[in-house]
Amino acid sequence: MFRKILIANRGEIACRVIATARRMGIATVAVFSDADRNARHVAMADEAVHIGGATVAESYLQGSRIIAAAQATGAEAIHPGYGFLSENPGFVEAVAAAGLAFIGPTADAIRAMGLKDAAKALMEGAGVPVVPGYYGAEQGMDFLAARAAEIGWPVLIKARAGGGGKGMRLVERAEDFAEALASAQREAQAAFGDPACLIEKYVTRPRHIEIQVFGDAHGNVIHLFERDCSLQRRHQKVIEEAPAPGMTPEMRAAMGAAAVEAARAIGYRGAGTVEFIVDGSGPLRPDGFWFMEMNTRLQVEHPVSEAITGLDFVELQLRVAAGEPLPVAQEDLRIDGWAFEARLYAEDAENGFLPATGRLDLLAFPPAAEFSRAALRIDSGVRQGDEISPFYDPMIAKVIVHGPTRAIALSRLSAALGQCRVQGSITNLGFLSALAGHDGFRRGEVDTGLIARDLTALLTRPAVGPHVAAAAVLSALGFLAAPVPDDPWRGLAGWRHWPVDSLPLTLTHGTQETRWRVTPQAAGRFLIAGGAAELEVTVAARDGETIVLELAGHRKRLEVITTSRRITICDDSGCHSFDLSDPERAEDAGEGGDGITAPMPGLVTRLAAKAGQQVRKGEALIVLEAMKMEHTLTAPRDGVVAEVLAAQGDQVAHGALLLMLEAADD
Numbered sequence: 001m002f003r004k005i006l007i008a009n010r011g012e013i014a015c016r017v018i019a020t021a022r023r024m025g026i027a028t029v030a031v032f033s034d035a036d037r038n039a040r041h042v043a044m045a046d047e048a049v050h051i052g053g054a055t056v057a058e059s060y061l062q063g064s065r066i067i068a069a070a071q072a073t074g075a076e077a078i079h080p081g082y083g084f085l086s087e088n089p090g091f092v093e094a095v096a097a098a099g100l101a102f103i104g105p106t107a108d109a110i111r112a113m114g115l116k117d118a119a120k121a122l123m124e125g126a127g128v129p130v131v132p133g134y135y136g137a138e139q140g141m142d143f144l145a146a147r148a149a150e151i152g153w154p155v156l157i158k159a160r161a162g163g164g165g166k167g168m169r170l171v172e173r174a175e176d177f178a179e180a181l182a183s184a185q186r187e188a189q190a191a192f193g194d195p196a197c198l199i200e201k202y203v204t205r206p207r208h209i210e211i212q213v214f215g216d217a218h219g220n221v222i223h224l225f226e227r228d229c230s231l232q233r234r235h236q237k238v239i240e241e242a243p244a245p246g247m248t249p250e251m252r253a254a255m256g257a258a259a260v261e262a263a264r265a266i267g268y269r270g271a272g273t274v275e276f277i278v279d280g281s282g283p284l285r286p287d288g289f290w291f292m293e294m295n296t297r298l299q300v301e302h303p304v305s306e307a308i309t310g311l312d313f314v315e316l317q318l319r320v321a322a323g324e325p326l327p328v329a330q331e332d333l334r335i336d337g338w339a340f341e342a343r344l345y346a347e348d349a350e351n352g353f354l355p356a357t358g359r360l361d362l363l364a365f366p367p368a369a370e371f372s373r374a375a376l377r378i379d380s381g382v383r384q385g386d387e388i389s390p391f392y393d394p395m396i397a398k399v400i401v402h403g404p405t406r407a408i409a410l411s412r413l414s415a416a417l418g419q420c421r422v423q424g425s426i427t428n429l430g431f432l433s434a435l436a437g438h439d440g441f442r443r444g445e446v447d448t449g450l451i452a453r454d455l456t457a458l459l460t461r462p463a464v465g466p467h468v469a470a471a472a473v474l475s476a477l478g479f480l481a482a483p484v485p486d487d488p489w490r491g492l493a494g495w496r497h498w499p500v501d502s503l504p505l506t507l508t509h510g511t512q513e514t515r516w517r518v519t520p521q522a523a524g525r526f527l528i529a530g531g532a533a534e535l536e537v538t539v540a541a542r543d544g545e546t547i548v549l550e551l552a553g554h555r556k557r558l559e560v561i562t563t564s565r566r567i568t569i570c571d572d573s574g575c576h577s578f579d580l581s582d583p584e585r586a587e588d589a590g591e592g593g594d595g596i597t598a599p600m601p602g603l604v605t606r607l608a609a610k611a612g613q614q615v616r617k618g619e620a621l622i623v624l625e626a627m628k629m630e631h632t633l634t635a636p637r638d639g640v641v642a643e644v645l646a647a648q649g650d651q652v653a654h655g656a657l658l659l660m661l662e663a664a665d666d
Contacts, residue, residue, distance in 0.1 A: 001322050002026055002077045005103065006070040007041070009081025010060060011381030012395060013298070014041035017079050019371035020314040029073045031066055033059035035389045040381050047073050054391050060084045063091040067098045077101035077321060079314075083393070086297040087114055103321040104270045105215075105296045112266040113294040116160045117198050123291045126265040128258045131277055131290040133200035135160075139185075145177050147199050154202040157181055159188030159195075163295060165235030166191040170202060179620075186605060186623070187630045206448045207280035208232065209244050209289070211259035212305045214316055215268040218325045223256040224309050225335055227301055230280070230446040231435065233353055238428075238451065239413075239435060240301040241340045242308050245406065245444030246284050254286040262294060271298045271317050280447040300343070300398070307339035307373055307402040338409040339402045342417060342432045346394040349431040350459050354599050355394045355626055357654065358425030359387050361563040365397070366419035375402055376416055388425050390601035390626060390654075396422065399432075410442060418574065423563045433574055434458045462573040464509060467549050467556040470528055470537045471569045472578040473516050475560050476505055479526065480539070480547055502529075507567075507578045594642075596633050596659040602626030604650045604658070613641045614664055622646070622658055633658070640664050 004027040007014045018028045018041065030045035035054035042048045049069035052059035059065075063085055070078055078095050080086035080103070089107035096102065104110075113119045117135030124130050133155075134147040148155045148171065157180055159167025167188030169180040185195040212224040228244035229237045243252075259274035273295040279288035302313050311328070320326065346356040363384040368376040380397035388394050399416050403409035414436045420429055435441060435458055440450060451458065474480050502519040516530035524539040540555055541548040548557050559570040568577045606623035609615060615635040622633040639661040646658040 001324075002101070002318065004029065004046075004073070004075045005077045005079055005318075006031065006066070006073065006075040007045070007079050007081060008060070008066045009079075009084055009086070010036055010039065010041055011392065012379055012398065013081035013083075013300075013381070015044055015381050016371050016379055017081065017314055018044045020312055021318070024315060024318065026318070029069065029075050031060070031069055033391075035387075035391050038386075040383050040386065049073065054389070056084065056391065063088070063094055067094060067100065070100055071098060075100070077103050079103040079317070080297065082297050082300060087295070089114065101321050103317050105268055105272065109266045109268050110296045113296050114161060115196075116158060116293050117196075119293060120198075120291065122265060123262055126261050128262050128265075128291045129287075129289065131200045131203070131292065133198060135198045137196075139196055141178055141181055144181060144197070144199060145174065148177055149174060151199060151201050154204070156200045156202045157184045157197050158200060159184060159192060160198050161188065161192040161194040161196070163293065165232075167197065168235045183623070183630060183632070187625075190605065190625055190630075203277050203279060203290075205279065205281040206230075207244075207278040207446060208237075208275065208292075208448055209247075209255065209278045210273045210275040210299075211255055212299075212302070212313075213259050213263045213268065213272050213274060214313075214320070214326060215263050215270065215272070216320045216326045217269055217323060220326045220329075221260050221263045221268065222326060222328065222330045222333070223259050224305050224311070224333060226252060226255060227299075227304055228446060229275075229301060230448050231441065231451060232448050233451045233455075237301060237343065239340060239342045239432070239441075240304055241338065241406075241409075242304040243335055243338065244284075245446060248284060250286050251284045251289075255289055258289075258291070262291065268296075270296075270320050271302070271313055272296050273299045301341050303373075303377060303379065303398065303400045304339040304341045307377075307400065308335050308337060309333060310336060310373065312372075337402055337404045338406040339400065340409055340413045340436075342399045342413060342436065343395060344397045344399060344420065344422070344432065345428050346388040346396055346425040347428050348426045348599075349428045351599065352631075353428070354631060355390075356426040357388050357390050357394070357601060360384055360396070360422065361424035362421055362561060363396070363423075364421040365399075366416055368416070373402065376400070376412060377402075378416075396425075396427065406444065407442075410436065418572075421559075421561060421568075421570070421575070423561060423566065423568060423577075430461065430574055431458055434460075461510060462576075464576050465556075465571065465573070466533065466535055466551055467554075467558060468569045468571055468576050469530070469533070470526075470535050470549055470551065471547060471558050471560055472507055472509075472567050472576070473505060473518060473528055473530070474526065474537070474539070475562060475567050475569070476507060476578070476580055477503055477518055479518075479520075480542065480560055502527075507580065509576060509578050594639075594661050595657050596621065596636070596661075598624060598652045598654055598656045598658055599631065599633075600624075600626045601654050602631070602652060604646050604648055604652060605630065607644065607646070607648050609641045609644060609659060611641055611644055615639060615641060615661070624652070635661065637661070638664060 006029040028045045030048040031051045051065040085091040089110040092107040154172040157169040169184045189195040207230045215221040227242045229240045231239045275292045276289045368378040377400040401412040417433045502517040505516045519527040528535045538550040540550045561568040602624040605625045609621040619635045642660040642662040
């Protein structure tokens, strides 16, 4: 077994690998960029080496620097994590040439599955069912449009390199094909350095089910059952589960056998995932699945498979890479219970799931295991106080639950999400909670279109109850502040030397601004008026951030979290954030309707507008690349471009003004 390894990655997966290595007595070396100097994975590792600037291209894609760091620190092997260099065959060969072990498959296996077109041809030869489509080398727009028409609408454009939903577009009409292809090619070039795409028939009620496989250097290949990853938005997974709902023994056997054949066809070694598109229009059947691609690395969602098998996949990777045979055979494996994983991201679900940044002023989770199997497991690569930067994937944590049945595991997921607390960045936490409670999902009626169909309902904020509103108002005025020993003045919030007066306050919840007036009645009793409501409130109990408020004889326990100018109140319906009004806010702030601003930090990759050009509402004007994804900014109304304030290739900050519109002449 190795004595020391280097992890050529960052964030949660680097921390995950370090945790298992430490348990096995293996020393670890981390690498870090300028932006990650104080990151959690750096603090967890035994040693750490700086490898370059903040961007991925300057650091985590610098294979030669990573190999040099391994040699300088005496590491014997390199674990690539997922993403970055994990599926780069050139890097694997360079690692071997340096006399180091690569904790993953061979370069030949990665090449065989690295390009989706070649992989599908290989799978057809191995007898694995493949989705109808075009997988050739010709990339002319007219040629690909003709192939798409032959396949039949709708079709899916997919980058032949990489994954993660990047370079992927659904096209339902011939007239939309050219722009979708151009956008997919640009995104594929930016993410993978390869703009080539393939065209596939789009299954109209698809499910995404994948099979975890492992192989060793002794010819053994096993599958570790399936994961259902159908809950997706923009082709990226949101909540995964294992096993798949509705799976039959016959279907599992057929899919497992196909996955093992796929791995055997390329002499696979290590952890891998064979992904299938499945017909979800009715009950699952053995002839209703088709090969999509193989990910030749560990997957983000691997903890759900660890939960139902009881195995540590990173340990298996390390043992296989060290030359040991797999410690289990197919007949030894059994499914134990059910597991879910929810990906908690810094992203604005109500604004097209745009990635977000910010300092994590508060990050708190319910009691849980970390990087190991448990009823509740939370894996995270960040800590309270860390920055979510614009340079990398904005995942905050993975919330993983395990239970004896699907219903119990899903209830545990809802409870765990309800106890997560994040402040300092917009997150998808409310969206995840709504999705975990979705009736169809709870019944196991899943497909890749579920989120898109019910997005409006999933993004609907729960109503603010009177207890929550009262808690926010009292907290904003300091009436809920914990007393400080030897400071009698802290207990006199709202005190007046003259007769009792009411105190004014303005709070904003979402886009709704409400003016309130609070009149203290006696110690712990208040009259609160705002909008059409008038509330008599009593503070019945207080213990740290937990308070009990009584309104009209009804007592309710709430959690109060305050950071900077934001107050968050949590109850059994979820968390509600309120912002204090800014007295210095410009009265004319609304005139930004004539401007287009950057919704997140990013790179301007395309300008489709120039000064003097007439545009119509919804017309694409600017393409911004952030966190390896393209985001198209459109005209908010009809008008004329008055001024373009950005240039193609500019790196722009969040909120930067990019373009100004003026009214068109009549």
